[in-house]
Structures are given as structure tokens and as C-alpha cells.
Amino acid sequence: MRLTSIMLLCLLMLASVKSIETIPPVAKKLIESYPDFIIGFADNNLLFNDNTKMLWDDGIKNKTINQLLEQPDLEDMFSQKYVTGALAALPDRNFDPGRMRNEAFFLKMYGATKQAVNQNLTTITWCPKLVSQKISVTKVNGVDKQLLKISAALDQHPELRKYLTEIGGTFNWRNIAGTNRHSMHSFGMTMDVNTKYSDYWQWSCKCKTEETPVRYVNRIPQIIVDTFERYGFIWGGKWYHYDTMHFEYRPELINH
Numbered sequence: 001m002r003l004t005s006i007m008l009l010c011l012l013m014l015a016s017v018k019s020i021e022t023i024p025p026v027a028k029k030l031i032e033s034y035p036d037f038i039i040g041f042a043d044n045n046l047l048f049n050d051n052t053k054m055l056w057d058d059g060i061k062n063k064t065i066n067q068l069l070e071q072p073d074l075e076d077m078f079s080q081k082y083v084t085g086a087l088a089a090l091p092d093r094n095f096d097p098g099r100m101r102n103e104a105f106f107l108k109m110y111g112a113t114k115q116a117v118n119q120n121l122t123t124i125t126w127c128p129k130l131v132s133q134k135i136s137v138t139k140v141n142g143v144d145k146q147l148l149k150i151s152a153a154l155d156q157h158p159e160l161r162k163y164l165t166e167i168g169g170t171f172n173w174r175n176i177a178g179t180n181r182h183s184m185h186s187f188g189m190t191m192d193v194n195t196k197y198s199d200y201w202q203w204s205c206k207c208k209t210e211e212t213p214v215r216y217v218n219r220i221p222q223i224i225v226d227t228f229e230r231y232g233f234i235w236g237g238k239w240y241h242y243d244t245m246h247f248e249y250r251p252e253l254i255n256h
Contacts (some may be wrong), residue, residue: 026078026252027056033232033252034141037109046074054105065094065210070181072100082253084229087238090216096239098253103182110140110187114173121171121188124148127155127164136171138188143249146231147191153227163224168192168245178208189249191233193220198245210241218244229254 023031023041030046031038037048045053058073068076082097111117120140124147126133137144154164171188175181184190192198199217202208218237225235232251236243 029252068100072102074102076100091240098234127151129155130161131165143189166194168195184248191247192245201241220244
């Protein structure tokens with residue numbers, strides 16, 4: 001009887017080890033990045049603390065760029081690697097790490113309606129010495145705390161004032177222009193810096209189609225990019241379809 005119990009315990013331990021070993025490394029990044037929501041991974045699903053689950057890989061391979069943008073599964077969010085630091089070269093065509101977003105995942109964490117997101121918003125003072133602008137951001141995942149750290153760091157650089165004043169936007173429940181996809185501003189975890197010194201691919205090409213070739217333009221200093229990245233934000237200036245004003249809280253993508 002005792003031997004049977006020991007064997008059963010060993011089998012359970014082996015099954016547990018196997019389960020841990022089969023968790024995709026990038027799924028582990030999600031678990032580590034959002035511990036208030038995600039508790040594990042099993043059977044091709046991400047597991048949440050409310051006893052729900054979300055499909056990891058839908059099994060569709062070789063998706064087109066439009067499919068990755070419009071119908072990404074959780075795994076697809078990691079299909080292009082985001083690298084921190086200065087750009088070593090201009091982004092290749094359609095290289096947009098972070099633009100592939102599984103909308104259901106973010107709706108679940110930050111709120112599925114404008115009213116739900118509103119309940120978790122707080123007001124912080126952005127760069128109190130240089131700017132002193134009140135902005136609304138989410139408390140979910142500690143985004144407000146991370147932005148306060150960024151604010152404190154950038155507030156020590158008066159030479160950056162023109163980029164940091166007149167913040168282009170934080171919370172704004174809306175769709176991305178020309179799409180049915182939610183803008184990440186809908187969740188209060190995104191910031192646009194001063195649009196006067198920013199560049200956007202559609203402004204440059206005067207187009208809206210993803211297939212149109214675009215010429216890369218950027219005026220945002222690297223120190224601003226580095227500071228945001230240090231606290232878990234990716235930068236839209238690292239996309240072929242660039243959005244250099246745009247910073248988005250995506251810690252799972254930082255050096256994944």
C-alpha cells in the first residue's frame with residue numbers, strides 16, 4: 001500500500017514537471033508580466049485566476065500580416081521580436097513588433113467596456129517640474145506606478161521639455177482609425193507624447209493601407225525611448241508602420 005502511494009506521488013511529480021517544461025517560454029513571459037491575472041498554462045490555454053482560460057495557439061500557421069493584425073491568437077503576439085535600445089537598422093517591411101494584439105486578452109485585464117476601464121483610472125501629475133500636466137491612466141498592472149517612475153526620471157531633463165509637454169493622449173476609449181480594433185488608449189495603459197515632434201506612417205505616406213510603402217521618420221530622442229522601455233513600455237517608433245509618439249505598456253515583449 002505504501003509503495004503504491006509513493007509510486008502515485010512520483011507520477012504526479014513527473015506530470016507536474018512535464019507540464020512546467022511544456023509551457024512555451026513566451027507564455028511564461030505573460031505569466032510573469034501579469035501575475036494579478038494569470039496563474040498558469042495547461043492544454044494549450046492560458047489560465048486566469050477567475051477560473052477561466054484563453055486559447056494560446058489556434059493552429060493556423062503562416063498567417064498573413066492582415067490576419068496577424070485582425071485575428072491574432074495569444075502566441076501570435078510574440079511572432080515578431082521587440083528589441084530594446086537604439087535601432088540597429090530601420091525596421092523591415094511589415095516588421096511591427098507589438099502591433100499584433102489579441103484584443104480579448106487586454107479587454108479581460110483592463111476592462112471590456114468604457115465604464116469598466118473608468119473604474120480603474122487614476123489621475124497622476126506628469127513631469128511636475130517641467131510640465132505639471134494631469135493625465136488619466138489605469139491602475140491595473142501598476143501602470144500608474146510605472147508612469148510615475150518614468151515621469152520622475154524624465155523630469156530631470158529640461159532639454160526634453162518640448163517633447164514632454166502637451167501630451168498627445170492617454171485614456172481614450174476608441175477604435176484604431178479605419179479599423180474595428182480597439183486602440184490601446186482604450187485601456188489607459190498607453191501614452192502619446194507631444195505630436196508636434198512626432199511622426200506617424202499614415203501622415204508620411206498620406207495613405208491608410210498597410211501595403212503602401214512608407215519612409216521612416218523619427219524625431220523622438222533615444223533617452224525618452226530608453227526610459228519608457230526601462231519600465232515596461234514598448235515604442236511605436238520601432239515599427240515599420242511607425243508611430244513615434246506612442247508608448248504602450250507591454251512588459252511581456254521587453255527582451256522576450
